[in-house]
Amino acid sequence: MDFENRPTVLCVDDEIRSLETLERTLDEEFDVLTASSADEAMALLEHNEVQAILCDQRMPDKTGVAFLTEVRERWPQIARLILSGYTDSEDIIKGLNEAGILQYITKPWHPDNLLLIMRGACRLCELQNENELLAMEMRLTEGQAEQNISQKKQRLQQAFQLDEIRRHPDSPLNAICNQAGKIAPYDVSVLVTGPSGAGKELFARALHYNSLRVDKPFVVENCGAMPDELLASELFGHKKGSFTGAINDHEGLFEQANGGTIFLDEIGEISPAFQVKLLRVLQEREVRRIGEHQRRKVNVRIVASTNRDLEEEVRAGRFRQDLYFRLAEVTLELPSLDRRTVDIPVLAKGFLDNAMQDFDKPVKGFSDEALDCMSRYCWPGNVRELQNEVRRMLVLAEDEWLTADLLSPRVLRAAPIEEAEETEILAGLEGTLKERVETLEKRILRETLIRHRWNKSRASKELGLSRVGLRSKLERYALEQSGSAIAPEQKQ
Incomplete structure (x- = not known):
């Protein structure tokens, strides 16, 4: 036992022998204060930090419930327990309602059981104190946290400003950045084309962070080489039990991006069957989770990318023309590095x-x-x-x-x-x-x-x-x- 950090308990009883017995039992683990009256107990509480009070119910000057009710008003964090040889239901109800009694202990009590109860009472008091400190700390840091979040958002927006995209003063990207700056504020779908590794996601993020949706989510999904069922689950969500492995309800990326932007990378890789599903979502602006009948409205901006020539894919019949025109209201073509x-x-x-x-x-x-x-x-x-x-x-x-x-x-x-x-x-x-x-x-x-x-x-x-x-x-x-x-x- 760490004697330097032992909890302090206060025992209140008008019977001296009962107090002595309580002190001998609890002294093994606690610093024990004793009082034979409510007034004496109050005086001790004024000058000592107490974690728990064990009070007899029937005392000549004041009942235990009345005394603990006063304690609750002044020191609500102290755990309050009643010790009584009677089981009067009226006393029990009054104690619970008015004094906030943690537990009634009936006489005769067992020493081991009493120690167990008092350990729990002191631990509860400790947790309440910690909770108050954390709540105070949260109140003090709430403003700082909001300020930190605001600063991070500003840095993120700054990082994806079109002027910040690294390039030479005579770069071929200048015209593309100028075009992107013009279309970013408007809710038009953008198709970003170019070879792999050319920076298509960078431009997608720049479009989002220079748009009116800047304070809303930006989510990314790579559509390449993903089975239709898995892609549908990722984009549209699913209901628990709708297929093997669906152990929880899942919110799709269209719902997660609601109000913001969704970036569909490698859109040219999706199957003809999935093209039909995606087209319906873009037309109706609503999604239906797998396994559900309910449709959910979504408001998202679409930015897609591909390293394929989608116009050629349309001519070859591998990509739906109506989906292409939904995605490519505006096209940005990024050049290769060479x-x-x-x-x-x-x-x-x-x-x-x-x-x-x-x-x-x-x-x-x-x-x-x-x-x-x-x-x-x-x-x-x-x-x-x-x-x-x-x-x-x-x-x-x-x-x-x-x-x-x-x-x-x-x-x-x-x-x-x-x-x-x-x-x-x-x-x-x-x-x-x-x-x-x-x-x-x-x-x-x-x-x-x-x-x-x-x-x-x-x-x-x-x-x-x-x-x-x-x-x-x-x-x-x-x-x-x-x-x-x-x-x-x-x-x-």
Whole structure:
């Protein structure tokens, strides 16, 4: 028993022997105060912190119920118990209603049972005190919490402002961002097209956070490679027991997004049967959960995306024309990264800034040579592939600059076509045989030197050249190492 933190109980009884017996029993676990009258008990309560009171019902000056009623008014957190040799129902009802009695204990009582009851009474008092402290803390922090939420919303809205989308001043995205800014405030359905990894979800979020629905939910569902039943459950919801595994009622994403925006990613992948279901929801603006007959009205804005040519899919009969026109009131077509190479350095520096925060690993930036290699590469995975490459470079980096030798071999080679065969590479070259061979030789020399961090001894050994022979070829092709480097974007 921790004697420094023992609860304090007050026993009140006009019979001295009874008080002594109670004290001997409870003293094992509690600090016990005793009083032979209500007035004496009141005096003790004025100067002591008590968790529980055990009071005899029949006392000459005042009944236990009357005394505990007064206690309730002044110290409501104290647990109140009555000890009585009588079982008068009127006393019991009065005690419950007026004094808030926690428990009636009848005489004769058993010591073990009494200890158990008093432990529970003191624990209840402790919980009540904790609850009051928490309630007070909640009241004090409620305003701060609201302020924090408001600040987070503002930061989120700021992050998805169209002006904040990373791009070069001469980027092809400028016209697209300008168009998106014009349509964002209006409740029109938008179809965002472009290759995988081009940033379609980024633009969907930007449309939402620049719309009048900004304070309402934004929800996302990837429709690709998902069975119709599961997709219907996710989007429209289901009733408990409507199919195997439906153990609870489930609110679909259309209901969750009510008042806000739902982003249907890879919409071109849904089956013809599901296209009919989705079309009805878009036409009627209501959903019916699986297993229910009730229809629920929803008010959502639709933003969809696809990497397919949906117009061609419509002509081929694989996508419903009426659904296409429902989804594509306005179309935003995002270019692949190889069609906006001016954005590559800007994106890379932004991704590096984020990665340094994620990994808590600061560096100064990229070498010019690294950025040159990244700008030459075709990036079939688009922006997402570039982001992954930057994070990989930072993880592998041992110096304060990210140099070209940290790049993946496919990026380092900077081939115009990923994994291109030798014949395809040759077909892309122009000029005489001698000129084509020299172009290949220059590319091989450059890639080998970058991998070896321009260590000419290692490069000449790998290529089977003497240092003099390698130096001669470098002079012939005007190959030299870039000396400068580029730092990541600084945070505002």
